[in-house]
Amino acid sequence: MATGKDFLVGVFDDEEVLIHAVSKIKNHGIKIHEVYSPFPIHGIDDVMGHKPSNLPIAAFIFGMTGTILALTMQIWMLGIDWPMNIGGKPYIPLPAFIPVTFELTVLISALGMTGTFFIISNLTPWTTPTIFDKRSTNDKFIMAIDLSKNTEGSGSITQALKESGASEVNSKTLES
Amino acid sequence: MHYNSPVRPPLVTGGKTLADVTADVSRPVENTPSKSWVVALIASLVVFSFGFYCVFETVWTGIGVWGLNKTVGWAWDITNFVWWIGIGHAGTLISAILLLFRQKWRNSINRAAEAMTIFAVLAAATFPILHMGRPWVGYWPLPLPNTYGSLWPNFNSPLLWDVFAISTYFTVSLVFWYLGLIPDFATIRDYTTNKWRKKIYGALSCGWTGSSKTWSRYEAVSLVLAGLSTPLVLSVHTIVSFDFATSVVPGWHTTIFPPYFVAGAIFSGFAMVLTLMLIARVLFKLEDYITIEHVESMNKIIVLTGSIVGIAYITEFFIAWYSGVQYESYAFVNRATGPYWWAYWSMMTCNVISPQLFWIRGIRRSILWTFILSIIVNIGMWFERFVIIATSLHRDYLPSSWAMFYPTLYDVGDYMFSFGLFFTLFLLFCKFFPVINMFEVKTIIKTDSAKKGDHK
Numbered sequence: 297m298a299t300g301k302d303f304l305v306g307v308f309d310d311e312e313v314l315i316h317a318v319s320k321i322k323n324h325g326i327k328i329h330e331v332y333s334p335f336p337i338h339g340i341d342d343v344m345g346h347k348p349s350n351l352p353i354a355a356f357i358f359g360m361t362g363t364i365l366a367l368t369m370q371i372w373m374l375g376i377d378w379p380m381n382i383g384g385k386p387y388i389p390l391p392a393f394i395p396v397t398f399e400l401t402v403l404i405s406a407l408g409m410t411g412t413f414f415i416i417s418n419l420t421p422w423t424t425p426t427i428f429d430k431r432s433t434n435d436k437f438i439m440a441i442d443l444s445k446n447t448e449g450s451g452s453i454t455q456a457l458k459e460s461g462a463s464e465v466n467s468k469t470l471e472s
Numbered sequence: 473m474h475y476n477s478p479v480r481p482p483l484v485t486g487g488k489t490l491a492d493v494t495a496d497v498s499r500p501v502e503n504t505p506s507k508s509w510v511v512a513l514i515a516s517l518v519v520f521s522f523g524f525y526c527v528f529e530t531v532w533t534g535i536g537v538w539g540l541n542k543t544v545g546w547a548w549d550i551t552n553f554v555w556w557i558g559i560g561h562a563g564t565l566i567s568a569i570l571l572l573f574r575q576k577w578r579n580s581i582n583r584a585a586e587a588m589t590i591f592a593v594l595a596a597a598t599f600p601i602l603h604m605g606r607p608w609v610g611y612w613p614l615p616l617p618n619t620y621g622s623l624w625p626n627f628n629s630p631l632l633w634d635v636f637a638i639s640t641y642f643t644v645s646l647v648f649w650y651l652g653l654i655p656d657f658a659t660i661r662d663y664t665t666n667k668w669r670k671k672i673y674g675a676l677s678c679g680w681t682g683s684s685k686t687w688s689r690y691e692a693v694s695l696v697l698a699g700l701s702t703p704l705v706l707s708v709h710t711i712v713s714f715d716f717a718t719s720v721v722p723g724w725h726t727t728i729f730p731p732y733f734v735a736g737a738i739f740s741g742f743a744m745v746l747t748l749m750l751i752a753r754v755l756f757k758l759e760d761y762i763t764i765e766h767v768e769s770m771n772k773i774i775v776l777t778g779s780i781v782g783i784a785y786i787t788e789f790f791i792a793w794y795s796g797v798q799y800e801s802y803a804f805v806n807r808a809t810g811p812y813w814w815a816y817w818s819m820m821t822c823n824v825i826s827p828q829l830f831w832i833r834g835i836r837r838s839i840l841w842t843f844i845l846s847i848i849v850n851i852g853m854w855f856e857r858f859v860i861i862a863t864s865l866h867r868d869y870l871p872s873s874w875a876m877f878y879p880t881l882y883d884v885g886d887y888m889f890s891f892g893l894f895f896t897l898f899l900l901f902c903k904f905f906p907v908i909n910m911f912e913v914k915t916i917i918k919t920d921s922a923k924k925g926d927h928k
Contacts, residue, residue, distance in 0.1 A: 344685075346685055395637065425674075425681045
């Protein structure tokens with residue numbers, strides 16, 4: 297892909313219009329590349345066909361790792377590696393280990409889940425964002441359509457975008 | 473799909489559009505700072521510098537420069553620590569607990585409140601580190617392999633639990649805060665015309681585009697983080713209260729401490745949020761975003777938590793008598809009538825009596841009253857910690873060990889250091905970061921317009 301990819305960019309003024317537009321465009325048999333918005337739109341997941349994220353499951357797995365690590369660490373350190381007689385109390389007092397176990401569960405769960413989110417969403421300080429329209433982080437709702445993945449021509453897609461409520465339709469070529 | 477309660481007034485006034493929100497919130501970032509901001513920054517840097525000198529002396533000479541003695545071995549340092557940690561709790565309450573309860577009024581105050589949490593935890597952390605006496609070995613509480621055995625830290629100690637609780641709390645709050653900032657950094661990146669700001673906010677925004685797939689994951693992450701932060705924030709002050717409650721000192725050895733400390737923390741935290749926000753909304757012209765409705769909602773929480781704290785004080789007294797333990801009874805009678813009676817009654821007046829004024833709607837909705845009472849509440853909460861800590865210690869079991877605590881210049885100066893640090897960081901935050909969570913405020917604007925039916 298030396299020349300780059302051609303996109304059609306539909307600009308919408310309102311997220312309600314955009315949600316209906318997504319369904320309408322899909323009914324035309326046009327494939328949507330992605331939708332960009334300044335804030336999360338409720339109900340967009342269903343029309344775009346996004347499955348619920350598995351990140352909460354990741355959080356649970358990281359959390360369990362934290363629990364096991366914390367308990368193993370405390371039991372090994374105070375119970376096995378260097379048992380100390382503290383006022384004749386048991387070497388492995390489980391209730392006293394709970395606070396640290398809880399904190400490490402939360403810590404590893406939060407860091408692990410957020411870290412996973414950053415990696416799978418490719419969010420790093422050196423990521424160059426693909427911006428179809430600068431106003432998509434301000435007040436506009438953007439629908440990008442990849443022309444190379446659609447059989448219909450740009451004329452009929454522009455028509456479909458306008459009919460479904462887009463206030464502007466621009467074309468954009470991404471360098472690749 | 474849109475829920476909007478008909479009895480509630482709009483959360484954002486002035487008929488703002490989405491673009492207005494971006495322009496209003498980005499204004500401090502884009503413009504040269506105002507004179508009042510510069511004056512405030514210089515004032516806090518002066519306080520910070522004096523505090524830094526005192527901290528330097530404390531570390532150089534040792535904590536003997538404080539007014540501590542053999543009887544009162546804990547005083548201002550731990551008072552300040554608990555006070556600052558408590559203040560931080562309001563930020564997490566607003567960002568996590570109110571998110572789970574879907575309280576939309578939180579949207580315009582959560583960013584600043586979370587920033588306050590982070591800076592308050594930093595201010596708090598200076599005190600245990602200073603009290604270690606040798607801050608350069610401050611990493612010793614961590615379970616790191618060492619040449620003494622390895623000799624491991626004692627996981628039975630509430631002070632060690634505190635190390636884990638505070639550092640987890642700080643890290644998770646920072647992650648939550650930064651995650652919320654990413655979409656707003658991207659907004660500034662795309663909005664600004666300055667080349668350097670574009671680069672810096674571009675790096676900070678991590679290449680955020682606002683695609684629907686990322687938003688979908690983002691919302692899942694936020695919800696789980698809120699779910700994790702809620703028990704976390706309750707655990708932090710619970711563990712702080714264990715520093716006292718697990719001891720056998722009369723006046724500290726109290727099972728009511730965890731809920732009572734958590735309520736007190738939220739109480740003082742909301743007071744600090746109000747103090748800061750009432751100033752910030754005027755300095756940065758945010759009156760349309762932080763409205764009287766927000767102030768009133770926060771004041772209602774202050775009445776609630778203040779009353780819980782009041783009931784806890786009375787319950788402690790009752791249990792001291794009902795338990796029949798003479799040491800316990802003495803500790804409490806001595807608190808109210810002994811040499812520290814003035815501290816006890818300052819606490820009672822500021823924390824129990826003054827917030828009850830918020831039952832009156834006019835006072836709850838008055839900026840001036842709210843500002844004065846928010847400061848009174850924080851003075852009261854400082855006295856609460858001082859009363860618990862110093863008065864429980866100053867009458868030892870042997871009358872020959874009885875003593876009083878007199879603060880020195882360095883006790884005061886180290887406290888000023890934490891103030892200087894806190895306000896300097898907060899002012900820098902107000903200038904360089906979006907003070908209001910733009911993307912969340914934009915969602916409530918949309919909800920409002922949807923109700924009016926003018927969205928087509």
